[in-house]
Amino acid sequence: MRDDLPLGLLIVFVPFSLVSIGGGVSVMAGIQHQVVDVHHWVTAREFVDLFALSRASPGPGTMLATLIGWHVWGWTGALLATLGLFLPSSLLCYSVVRVWNRHRGKEWHTALERGLGPGRQRAHACRRRGDFGNRQRRPVDMGDRARLGGAVNLAAEIAPDAAFCPRGFDI
Protein backbone atom coordinates (compact mmCIF):
# COMPACT_ATOMS: atom_id res chain seq x y z
CA MET A 1 0.00 0.00 0.00
CA ARG A 2 1.13 3.51 -0.78
CA ASP A 3 0.77 6.80 0.96
CA ASP A 4 -0.67 8.68 -2.00
CA LEU A 5 -4.37 8.22 -2.57
CA PRO A 6 -5.57 5.77 -5.22
CA LEU A 7 -7.31 8.79 -6.69
CA GLY A 8 -3.90 9.49 -8.18
CA LEU A 9 -4.78 6.69 -10.60
CA LEU A 10 -7.68 8.77 -11.88
CA ILE A 11 -5.49 11.83 -12.27
CA VAL A 12 -3.07 9.80 -14.38
CA PHE A 13 -5.51 7.76 -16.46
CA VAL A 14 -8.35 10.21 -17.19
CA PRO A 15 -6.26 12.48 -19.47
CA PHE A 16 -4.88 9.46 -21.32
CA SER A 17 -8.41 8.24 -21.88
CA LEU A 18 -9.26 11.44 -23.69
CA VAL A 19 -6.22 11.48 -25.97
CA SER A 20 -6.11 7.76 -26.80
CA ILE A 21 -7.08 8.39 -30.41
CA GLY A 22 -6.74 5.18 -32.35
CA GLY A 23 -6.91 3.03 -29.22
CA GLY A 24 -4.85 2.10 -26.21
CA VAL A 25 -1.56 1.48 -28.01
CA SER A 26 -1.23 5.19 -28.71
CA VAL A 27 -0.93 6.06 -25.03
CA MET A 28 1.07 3.05 -23.86
CA ALA A 29 4.38 4.96 -23.85
CA GLY A 30 2.82 7.82 -21.92
CA ILE A 31 1.32 5.47 -19.34
CA GLN A 32 4.64 3.70 -18.90
CA HIS A 33 6.43 6.99 -18.35
CA GLN A 34 3.85 8.12 -15.77
CA VAL A 35 3.55 4.93 -13.73
CA VAL A 36 7.23 3.94 -13.86
CA ASP A 37 9.33 7.10 -14.03
CA VAL A 38 7.07 9.76 -12.53
CA HIS A 39 4.98 8.00 -9.87
CA HIS A 40 7.12 4.90 -9.27
CA TRP A 41 4.01 2.75 -8.81
CA VAL A 42 5.64 -0.15 -10.65
CA THR A 43 9.21 -0.88 -11.73
CA ALA A 44 10.13 -1.13 -15.41
CA ARG A 45 10.37 -4.90 -15.02
CA GLU A 46 6.92 -5.13 -13.39
CA PHE A 47 5.46 -2.97 -16.15
CA VAL A 48 6.65 -5.42 -18.79
CA ASP A 49 5.22 -8.33 -16.77
CA LEU A 50 1.85 -6.61 -16.43
CA PHE A 51 1.90 -5.70 -20.11
CA ALA A 52 2.50 -9.36 -21.02
CA LEU A 53 -0.26 -10.52 -18.65
CA SER A 54 -2.73 -8.06 -20.14
CA ARG A 55 -1.85 -9.27 -23.63
CA ALA A 56 -2.22 -12.92 -22.67
CA SER A 57 -5.67 -12.23 -21.21
CA PRO A 58 -8.87 -11.62 -23.15
CA GLY A 59 -10.12 -8.08 -23.72
CA PRO A 60 -8.70 -4.82 -25.05
CA GLY A 61 -4.98 -4.24 -24.51
CA THR A 62 -5.87 -1.25 -22.34
CA MET A 63 -6.81 -3.68 -19.55
CA LEU A 64 -3.17 -3.05 -18.66
CA ALA A 65 -4.51 -0.11 -16.67
CA THR A 66 -6.67 -2.49 -14.61
CA LEU A 67 -3.60 -4.55 -13.76
CA ILE A 68 -1.52 -1.53 -12.79
CA GLY A 69 -4.31 -0.36 -10.48
CA TRP A 70 -4.71 -3.82 -9.01
CA HIS A 71 -0.99 -4.29 -8.55
CA VAL A 72 -0.68 -1.12 -6.51
CA TRP A 73 -3.99 -0.76 -4.65
CA GLY A 74 -5.85 -4.05 -5.00
CA TRP A 75 -9.49 -4.13 -6.07
CA THR A 76 -10.08 -0.41 -5.45
CA GLY A 77 -7.11 0.39 -7.62
CA ALA A 78 -8.26 -1.99 -10.35
CA LEU A 79 -11.71 -0.42 -10.41
CA LEU A 80 -10.46 3.17 -10.35
CA ALA A 81 -7.86 2.59 -13.06
CA THR A 82 -10.40 0.85 -15.31
CA LEU A 83 -12.95 3.61 -14.80
CA GLY A 84 -10.28 6.24 -15.30
CA LEU A 85 -9.19 4.86 -18.63
CA PHE A 86 -12.56 3.76 -20.03
CA LEU A 87 -15.21 6.08 -18.59
CA PRO A 88 -14.14 9.48 -20.03
CA SER A 89 -13.69 8.20 -23.58
CA SER A 90 -16.92 6.18 -23.25
CA LEU A 91 -18.94 9.19 -22.13
CA LEU A 92 -17.49 11.25 -24.96
CA CYS A 93 -18.30 8.48 -27.43
CA TYR A 94 -21.82 8.17 -26.04
CA SER A 95 -22.46 11.89 -26.51
CA VAL A 96 -21.13 11.82 -30.06
CA VAL A 97 -23.11 8.69 -30.93
CA ARG A 98 -26.33 10.23 -29.62
CA VAL A 99 -25.95 13.23 -31.90
CA TRP A 100 -24.74 10.99 -34.72
CA ASN A 101 -27.76 8.70 -34.62
CA ARG A 102 -30.27 11.47 -34.14
CA HIS A 103 -29.25 13.16 -37.38
CA ARG A 104 -28.96 10.08 -39.55
CA GLY A 105 -30.18 10.74 -43.09
CA LYS A 106 -29.53 14.49 -42.99
CA GLU A 107 -27.28 15.94 -45.64
CA TRP A 108 -24.31 16.81 -43.39
CA HIS A 109 -24.53 13.37 -41.82
CA THR A 110 -24.27 11.68 -45.19
CA ALA A 111 -21.37 13.97 -46.11
CA LEU A 112 -19.54 13.06 -42.92
CA GLU A 113 -20.18 9.40 -43.41
CA ARG A 114 -18.79 9.54 -46.94
CA GLY A 115 -15.89 11.65 -45.68
CA LEU A 116 -14.93 8.90 -43.30
CA GLY A 117 -14.09 6.95 -46.42
CA PRO A 118 -10.60 5.69 -45.50
CA GLY A 119 -11.88 3.82 -42.48
CA ARG A 120 -14.73 2.37 -44.42
CA GLN A 121 -12.54 1.36 -47.30
CA ARG A 122 -10.16 -0.35 -44.93
CA ALA A 123 -13.01 -2.23 -43.31
CA HIS A 124 -14.21 -3.11 -46.74
CA ALA A 125 -10.83 -4.38 -47.84
CA CYS A 126 -10.82 -6.72 -44.88
CA ARG A 127 -14.10 -8.18 -45.95
CA ARG A 128 -12.92 -8.83 -49.50
CA ARG A 129 -16.42 -8.54 -50.87
CA GLY A 130 -17.24 -6.68 -54.03
CA ASP A 131 -20.85 -5.64 -53.50
CA PHE A 132 -20.15 -2.59 -51.32
CA GLY A 133 -18.77 -0.40 -54.08
CA ASN A 134 -21.72 -0.99 -56.38
CA ARG A 135 -24.08 0.87 -54.15
CA GLN A 136 -25.47 4.15 -55.45
CA ARG A 137 -23.30 6.96 -54.19
CA ARG A 138 -24.92 10.20 -53.22
CA PRO A 139 -23.12 13.31 -54.47
CA VAL A 140 -20.88 14.80 -51.80
CA ASP A 141 -18.69 17.87 -51.86
CA MET A 142 -15.26 16.49 -52.65
CA GLY A 143 -13.51 19.17 -50.60
CA ASP A 144 -15.29 18.12 -47.43
CA ARG A 145 -14.51 14.55 -48.12
CA ALA A 146 -10.84 15.17 -48.66
CA ARG A 147 -10.48 17.28 -45.51
CA LEU A 148 -12.23 14.78 -43.32
CA GLY A 149 -10.31 12.00 -44.98
CA GLY A 150 -7.11 13.75 -43.92
CA ALA A 151 -8.24 13.92 -40.31
CA VAL A 152 -9.21 10.27 -40.31
CA ASN A 153 -5.93 9.30 -41.88
CA LEU A 154 -4.18 11.20 -39.15
CA ALA A 155 -6.04 9.27 -36.49
CA ALA A 156 -5.00 6.08 -38.20
CA GLU A 157 -1.45 7.32 -38.44
CA ILE A 158 -1.15 8.18 -34.77
CA ALA A 159 -2.07 4.64 -33.85
CA PRO A 160 -3.26 2.32 -36.58
CA ASP A 161 -5.24 -0.56 -35.23
CA ALA A 162 -5.08 -3.98 -36.74
CA ALA A 163 -8.21 -5.11 -35.00
CA PHE A 164 -10.59 -5.27 -37.91
CA CYS A 165 -8.87 -8.09 -39.77
CA PRO A 166 -9.21 -10.89 -37.26
CA ARG A 167 -8.58 -14.51 -37.77
CA GLY A 168 -11.76 -16.49 -38.17
CA PHE A 169 -13.51 -13.63 -39.86
CA ASP A 170 -14.96 -15.83 -42.52
CA ILE A 171 -17.71 -14.61 -44.75
Add this chain to the structure above:
Amino acid sequence: MNPPSPPASIPTIFFVFLRIGLLSFGGGLSGWIFRDVVLIRRWIEEDEFLSGLAVSQILPGANVANLSIYIGHKLKGPLGAAAAIGGLLAGPFFAVIGFATVYNVLRTLPFVEAGLDGVAAAAIGLVLIIALKGAKRATRTPEALIAFVVSFGAVGLLHWSLLLVVVIVGPLSVLAAWFRKPADA
Protein backbone atom coordinates in the same frame (compact mmCIF):
# COMPACT_ATOMS: atom_id res chain seq x y z
CA MET B 1 -29.34 -16.28 -44.46
CA ASN B 2 -30.52 -16.46 -40.87
CA PRO B 3 -34.07 -15.51 -39.97
CA PRO B 4 -34.38 -12.17 -38.16
CA SER B 5 -33.62 -12.58 -34.47
CA PRO B 6 -35.97 -11.49 -31.68
CA PRO B 7 -35.34 -7.86 -30.69
CA ALA B 8 -32.43 -7.27 -28.34
CA SER B 9 -33.16 -7.01 -24.62
CA ILE B 10 -30.82 -5.40 -22.07
CA PRO B 11 -29.71 -8.74 -20.55
CA THR B 12 -29.17 -10.24 -24.01
CA ILE B 13 -27.02 -7.27 -25.03
CA PHE B 14 -25.01 -7.65 -21.82
CA PHE B 15 -24.43 -11.37 -22.29
CA VAL B 16 -23.60 -11.12 -26.00
CA PHE B 17 -20.90 -8.54 -25.23
CA LEU B 18 -19.75 -10.47 -22.16
CA ARG B 19 -19.11 -13.46 -24.39
CA ILE B 20 -17.35 -11.36 -27.02
CA GLY B 21 -15.14 -9.82 -24.30
CA LEU B 22 -14.19 -13.20 -22.87
CA LEU B 23 -13.48 -14.78 -26.25
CA SER B 24 -11.35 -11.93 -27.49
CA PHE B 25 -7.86 -13.24 -26.98
CA GLY B 26 -5.27 -11.29 -28.92
CA GLY B 27 -7.53 -8.61 -30.34
CA GLY B 28 -9.75 -8.80 -33.38
CA LEU B 29 -12.81 -7.90 -31.38
CA SER B 30 -14.41 -5.77 -34.08
CA GLY B 31 -14.63 -8.82 -36.30
CA TRP B 32 -16.29 -10.86 -33.57
CA ILE B 33 -18.76 -8.08 -32.88
CA PHE B 34 -19.56 -7.85 -36.59
CA ARG B 35 -20.16 -11.59 -36.79
CA ASP B 36 -22.37 -11.71 -33.73
CA VAL B 37 -24.33 -8.50 -34.11
CA VAL B 38 -24.67 -8.16 -37.89
CA LEU B 39 -24.35 -11.62 -39.38
CA ILE B 40 -25.80 -13.92 -36.72
CA ARG B 41 -28.28 -11.81 -34.76
CA ARG B 42 -28.98 -9.22 -37.44
CA TRP B 43 -29.51 -6.54 -34.84
CA ILE B 44 -28.12 -3.81 -37.10
CA GLU B 45 -27.39 -3.41 -40.80
CA GLU B 46 -23.93 -3.79 -42.24
CA ASP B 47 -23.59 -0.15 -43.27
CA GLU B 48 -24.77 0.97 -39.82
CA PHE B 49 -21.98 -1.16 -38.37
CA LEU B 50 -19.38 0.35 -40.70
CA SER B 51 -20.60 3.85 -39.91
CA GLY B 52 -20.26 3.04 -36.21
CA LEU B 53 -16.81 1.58 -36.75
CA ALA B 54 -15.67 4.76 -38.49
CA VAL B 55 -16.95 6.88 -35.59
CA SER B 56 -15.30 4.54 -33.06
CA GLN B 57 -11.96 4.85 -34.78
CA ILE B 58 -11.72 8.63 -34.82
CA LEU B 59 -12.82 9.08 -31.20
CA PRO B 60 -10.37 8.52 -28.35
CA GLY B 61 -10.65 5.27 -26.44
CA ALA B 62 -10.36 1.61 -27.31
CA ASN B 63 -12.10 1.14 -30.66
CA VAL B 64 -14.08 -1.88 -29.52
CA ALA B 65 -15.29 -0.10 -26.42
CA ASN B 66 -16.58 2.77 -28.55
CA LEU B 67 -18.10 0.38 -31.06
CA SER B 68 -19.96 -1.44 -28.26
CA ILE B 69 -21.37 1.84 -27.02
CA TYR B 70 -22.52 2.71 -30.54
CA ILE B 71 -24.25 -0.64 -31.03
CA GLY B 72 -25.76 -0.71 -27.53
CA HIS B 73 -27.12 2.80 -27.95
CA LYS B 74 -28.53 1.92 -31.35
CA LEU B 75 -30.38 -1.07 -29.88
CA LYS B 76 -31.64 0.20 -26.53
CA GLY B 77 -30.53 3.77 -25.87
CA PRO B 78 -28.43 4.69 -22.82
CA LEU B 79 -29.14 1.45 -20.95
CA GLY B 80 -28.21 -0.56 -24.03
CA ALA B 81 -24.92 1.33 -24.33
CA ALA B 82 -24.16 0.73 -20.64
CA ALA B 83 -25.03 -2.97 -20.96
CA ALA B 84 -22.78 -3.37 -24.01
CA ILE B 85 -19.70 -1.65 -22.57
CA GLY B 86 -20.29 -3.23 -19.14
CA GLY B 87 -20.55 -6.68 -20.69
CA LEU B 88 -17.50 -6.13 -22.85
CA LEU B 89 -15.27 -5.09 -19.94
CA ALA B 90 -16.65 -7.20 -17.07
CA GLY B 91 -15.17 -10.50 -18.28
CA PRO B 92 -11.68 -9.19 -19.10
CA PHE B 93 -11.65 -7.21 -15.83
CA PHE B 94 -11.85 -10.38 -13.73
CA ALA B 95 -9.84 -12.42 -16.22
CA VAL B 96 -6.72 -10.18 -16.11
CA ILE B 97 -6.83 -10.03 -12.32
CA GLY B 98 -7.27 -13.80 -12.21
CA PHE B 99 -4.30 -14.28 -14.52
CA ALA B 100 -2.17 -11.91 -12.48
CA THR B 101 -3.13 -13.71 -9.23
CA VAL B 102 -2.21 -17.10 -10.68
CA TYR B 103 1.03 -15.65 -12.01
CA ASN B 104 1.96 -14.23 -8.60
CA VAL B 105 1.47 -17.67 -7.04
CA LEU B 106 3.40 -19.55 -9.73
CA ARG B 107 6.10 -17.04 -10.54
CA THR B 108 8.73 -18.88 -8.51
CA LEU B 109 8.59 -21.74 -11.00
CA PRO B 110 11.29 -21.03 -13.57
CA PHE B 111 9.23 -22.00 -16.62
CA VAL B 112 6.38 -19.66 -15.62
CA GLU B 113 8.74 -16.70 -15.45
CA ALA B 114 10.34 -17.73 -18.75
CA GLY B 115 6.90 -18.24 -20.32
CA LEU B 116 5.80 -14.74 -19.39
CA ASP B 117 9.04 -13.34 -20.81
CA GLY B 118 8.14 -15.11 -24.04
CA VAL B 119 4.66 -13.60 -24.03
CA ALA B 120 6.14 -10.16 -23.39
CA ALA B 121 8.57 -10.54 -26.28
CA ALA B 122 5.80 -11.64 -28.64
CA ALA B 123 3.46 -8.87 -27.52
CA ILE B 124 6.15 -6.21 -27.88
CA GLY B 125 6.96 -7.63 -31.32
CA LEU B 126 3.33 -7.24 -32.37
CA VAL B 127 3.20 -3.65 -31.14
CA LEU B 128 6.44 -2.99 -33.02
CA ILE B 129 4.92 -4.31 -36.26
CA ILE B 130 1.91 -2.04 -35.84
CA ALA B 131 4.23 0.86 -35.05
CA LEU B 132 6.42 0.21 -38.12
CA LYS B 133 3.42 -0.08 -40.43
CA GLY B 134 2.04 3.11 -38.94
CA ALA B 135 5.38 4.85 -39.34
CA LYS B 136 5.49 3.88 -43.00
CA ARG B 137 2.02 5.24 -43.57
CA ALA B 138 2.64 8.34 -41.45
CA THR B 139 5.66 9.50 -43.43
CA ARG B 140 4.10 9.75 -46.89
CA THR B 141 3.62 13.51 -46.90
CA PRO B 142 6.12 16.11 -45.68
CA GLU B 143 3.87 17.61 -43.00
CA ALA B 144 2.98 14.15 -41.68
CA LEU B 145 6.69 13.32 -41.58
CA ILE B 146 7.34 16.46 -39.54
CA ALA B 147 4.55 15.58 -37.09
CA PHE B 148 5.94 12.05 -36.87
CA VAL B 149 9.52 13.13 -36.20
CA VAL B 150 8.51 15.83 -33.69
CA SER B 151 6.25 13.42 -31.76
CA PHE B 152 8.84 10.67 -31.75
CA GLY B 153 11.63 12.98 -30.66
CA ALA B 154 9.60 14.72 -27.97
CA VAL B 155 8.06 11.64 -26.38
CA GLY B 156 10.60 8.94 -27.23
CA LEU B 157 13.88 10.79 -26.87
CA LEU B 158 13.23 13.88 -24.75
CA HIS B 159 10.55 12.20 -22.56
CA TRP B 160 8.20 15.13 -22.77
CA SER B 161 4.64 14.60 -21.65
CA LEU B 162 2.72 12.56 -24.21
CA LEU B 163 -0.44 14.49 -23.36
CA LEU B 164 1.20 17.80 -24.15
CA VAL B 165 2.63 16.53 -27.42
CA VAL B 166 -0.71 15.09 -28.58
CA VAL B 167 -2.57 18.26 -27.67
CA ILE B 168 -0.10 20.46 -29.56
CA VAL B 169 1.05 18.32 -32.50
CA GLY B 170 -2.33 16.64 -33.12
CA PRO B 171 -4.33 19.77 -34.07
CA LEU B 172 -1.40 21.22 -36.06
CA SER B 173 -1.13 18.02 -38.04
CA VAL B 174 -4.89 17.89 -38.66
CA LEU B 175 -4.72 21.51 -39.81
CA ALA B 176 -1.91 20.67 -42.22
CA ALA B 177 -3.88 17.72 -43.58
CA TRP B 178 -6.92 19.98 -43.93
CA PHE B 179 -5.12 22.43 -46.20
CA ARG B 180 -3.31 19.85 -48.24
CA LYS B 181 -4.90 18.98 -51.56
CA PRO B 182 -5.08 15.22 -51.75
CA ALA B 183 -3.64 13.75 -54.93
CA ASP B 184 -6.53 11.36 -55.49
CA ALA B 185 -9.50 13.71 -55.01
